[in-house]
Amino acid sequence: MAADSQIYQKRLELHTIVFAVAFSPCGNFLAACNNFGQIAVFSITSALAPDASSDKKRPVIFFQGHSNPIYSLISTDKFLISGGSSEIHGWRWDEILDKTEAPSPAWTLQPPAARASLDIPETNALVFSEQEDTLFSGCGDNNIYMWDLESGTCKNTLSGHSDYIQCLTLRTKHGQCVSGAEDGTVRLWDYRTKGSMTDMIEPCKNEDIHRPHLGSWIGCVAVDEGEDWLVCGGGPSLSVWHLRSMNCTSVLKTASSQQSALFHDDLILSAGSEPTVFHWQINGDPKTHVPCTPNSVFTMQINDQSPKNKVLAVGGCSADIDVFTNFGYKALSFKFSQ
Numbered sequence: 001m002a003a004d005s006q007i008y009q010k011r012l013e014l015h016t017i018v019f020a021v022a023f024s025p026c027g028n029f030l031a032a033c034n035n036f037g038q039i040a041v042f043s044i045t046s047a048l049a050p051d052a053s054s055d056k057k058r059p060v061i062f063f064q065g066h067s068n069p070i071y072s073l074i075s076t077d078k079f080l081i082s083g084g085s086s087e088i089h090g091w092r093w094d095e096i097l098d099k100t101e102a103p104s105p106a107w108t109l110q111p112p113a114a115r116a117s118l119d120i121p122e123t124n125a126l127v128f129s130e131q132e133d134t135l136f137s138g139c140g141d142n143n144i145y146m147w148d149l150e151s152g153t154c155k156n157t158l159s160g161h162s163d164y165i166q167c168l169t170l171r172t173k174h175g176q177c178v179s180g181a182e183d184g185t186v187r188l189w190d191y192r193t194k195g196s197m198t199d200m201i202e203p204c205k206n207e208d209i210h211r212p213h214l215g216s217w218i219g220c221v222a223v224d225e226g227e228d229w230l231v232c233g234g235g236p237s238l239s240v241w242h243l244r245s246m247n248c249t250s251v252l253k254t255a256s257s258q259q260s261a262l263f264h265d266d267l268i269l270s271a272g273s274e275p276t277v278f279h280w281q282i283n284g285d286p287k288t289h290v291p292c293t294p295n296s297v298f299t300m301q302i303n304d305q306s307p308k309n310k311v312l313a314v315g316g317c318s319a320d321i322d323v324f325t326n327f328g329y330k331a332l333s334f335k336f337s338q
Contacts, residue, residue: 027306083123184216250284
């Protein structure tokens with residue numbers, strides 16, 4: 001029986017896809033979700049210890065979060081929030097880290113469209129505005145829902161995309177939500193007034209960016225700390241846009257589709273359908289590229305919660321979640337397994 005269990009676990013690991021990661025409010029833990037609806041939490045502090053054994057790189061907490069794949073995961077000061085092909089769940093961090101028993105959702109949200117049909121649209125992206133105490137969920141029914149977490153109600157719906165939404169980010173100083181979708185557009189929404197669309201970028205209409213053989217879908221969007229610059233990519237090449245003028249200023253060319261991107265200091269980090277993390281200058285010049293374990297990367301996050309644990313976590317088509325301490329090389333890998 002033990003041998004059968006080990007074989008089953010190995011098969012699960014072989015087919016594991018990590019769609020999203022998020023850091024705890026204290027910065028000492030990393031949470032990850034996968035295509036089996038599972039959530040694993042790792043201790044960064046223990047894994048980075050000089051004498052850390054292989055056991056320290058396995059989950060300290062492991063539980064079934066959803067019955068279906070979990071595509072999105074974010075952290076607030078109190079909650080770990082997960083969304084996938086079913087409802088959105090909020091898990092209290094203090095209950096997760098209690099470790100005495102598997103946590104139960106503190107609350108559950110169901111997209112309004114699900115109330116009128118048996119189908120619940122998948123939640124592909126989540127972002128949270130602390131100022132507004134509002135959760136944004138980008139869904140497979142082409143809508144972005146704005147949730148008041150205090151009451152658990154949907155207070156607005158941002159509609160306009162013609163295909164499902166892949167990614168979200170916020171431009172909080174301007175009261176804007178930025179979305180990228182399968183329809184090939186990046187849209188900016190004013191969420192403080194009527195929730196209307198203010199601008200739209202169509203990278204596939206630029207000959208230097210469009211790659212017809214890879215499609216027009218947008219898989220990643222990010223804005224810099226000053227909120228003047230945006231990077232987006234997917235089927236089209238990764239491109240940088242000046243948001244005041246809405247002009248494309250540089251194209252970051254790779255052979256692969258880029259599925260995750262973020263700004264870090266004066267650099268852009270990106271990764272996608274190859275086992276590589278790219279470092280770029282904002283003007284489009286490549287700085288370096290670093291090998292990673294996942295054959296295809298779906299998520300990258302930097303831990304800004306704890307200076308001593310400031311790491312880059314990279315996950316995708318692998319049970320291994322790579323951890324980079326100076327972002328220039330892989331320091332270790334967490335193993336997503338029970």
